[in-house]
Amino acid sequence: MPAEPTVATPPSLPLRVLRSPLGRIVAFFAALTVLVIVARSIYAALGLPKGDIPFDRITPTIEVFRLAPAVLAYWLLVRVVEHRRVDELAPRKALPHVLLGLAGGAVVFSLVVGALWALGAYVVDGTNRDAHWLGPVLAMGVGAGVGEEIVSRGVIFRIVEEGLGTWAALLVSAAVFGGLHIGNPNATAWSALAIALEAGLLFGLLYHVTRSLWVCMGAHAAWNVAQGPFYGIPVSGFEQHGFLVAHMQGPDWLTGGAFGAEASVVALGLCSVVTAACLALALRRGSLLAPAWRRKRPAVA
Numbered sequence: 001m002p003a004e005p006t007v008a009t010p011p012s013l014p015l016r017v018l019r020s021p022l023g024r025i026v027a028f029f030a031a032l033t034v035l036v037i038v039a040r041s042i043y044a045a046l047g048l049p050k051g052d053i054p055f056d057r058i059t060p061t062i063e064v065f066r067l068a069p070a071v072l073a074y075w076l077l078v079r080v081v082e083h084r085r086v087d088e089l090a091p092r093k094a095l096p097h098v099l100l101g102l103a104g105g106a107v108v109f110s111l112v113v114g115a116l117w118a119l120g121a122y123v124v125d126g127t128n129r130d131a132h133w134l135g136p137v138l139a140m141g142v143g144a145g146v147g148e149e150i151v152s153r154g155v156i157f158r159i160v161e162e163g164l165g166t167w168a169a170l171l172v173s174a175a176v177f178g179g180l181h182i183g184n185p186n187a188t189a190w191s192a193l194a195i196a197l198e199a200g201l202l203f204g205l206l207y208h209v210t211r212s213l214w215v216c217m218g219a220h221a222a223w224n225v226a227q228g229p230f231y232g233i234p235v236s237g238f239e240q241h242g243f244l245v246a247h248m249q250g251p252d253w254l255t256g257g258a259f260g261a262e263a264s265v266v267a268l269g270l271c272s273v274v275t276a277a278c279l280a281l282a283l284r285r286g287s288l289l290a291p292a293w294r295r296k297r298p299a300v301a
């Protein structure tokens with residue numbers, strides 16, 4: 001006699017709620033909160049530096065404690081709650097995708113600086129061969145690249161896209177990303193909006209077309225490191241002492257003012273061109289997702 005077909009047991013209501021888009025986002029931030037408390041307790045017990053630590057005093061150990069909660073919370077979300085492999089952070093993709101992101105981020109920000117220089121807004125006064133590299137690279141490169149991309153693209157964009165579609169995910173994740181920078185030094189409503197439009201939308205589409213957090217992390221890190229430690233421009237409002245000693249001149253709408261070049265219309269314009277290219281690629285592929293309730297369900301034989 002033929003074997004009786006196995007009937008899958010539907011998941012319980014609590015499990016369905018946990019695995020829903022909103023449930024997974026809440027679960028991530030709940031786990032992140034707990035892990036941050038644990039990490040801070042261990043950090044304090046080890047007698048490591050407290051308070052606001054200058055960029056040049058950031059060490060690998062300090063940065064590990066800062067990043068570990070987000071990385072571990074994301075791993076738990078994907079492996080335990082979503083019950084799948086972390087394909088967007090697959091180890092085999094790490095080197096080529098990070099290098100691709102680093103190259104892209106460095107080139108795009110160098111184009112921004114080049115345009116500002118051609119317009120007479122960015123002026124190089126000399127070089128600073130004693131510039132500190134390790135701390136700023138760890139904090140603004142590795143720290144911002146890994147931590148902010150996990151939250152903004154790995155959690156917010158990816159999960160919102162599953163439920164509400166790509167357009168909603170772009171808007172929500174960009175708004176969150178801009179909001180994360182509103183409390184920075186010298187931040188304004190315009191600088192937060194500029195960050196949301198030029199970087200939030202760009203990195204969201206970059207993740208959409210590559211499905212790789214490695215690429216986004218590399219691009220984000222290279223953008224920040226090129227901006228601060230190399231070109232000597234404030235990074236999201238934080239003053240920098242980079243390899244190039246430079247100053248800006250001209251109106252704030254052109255230079256970005258005290259917040260840095262990210263609040264410049266030049267950065268917004270150039271990043272919008274790259275964003276449009278990523279969007280064109282997504283449209284050509286037909287990969288933009290509609291909201292879950294509008295997608296066609298597979299026919300049941």
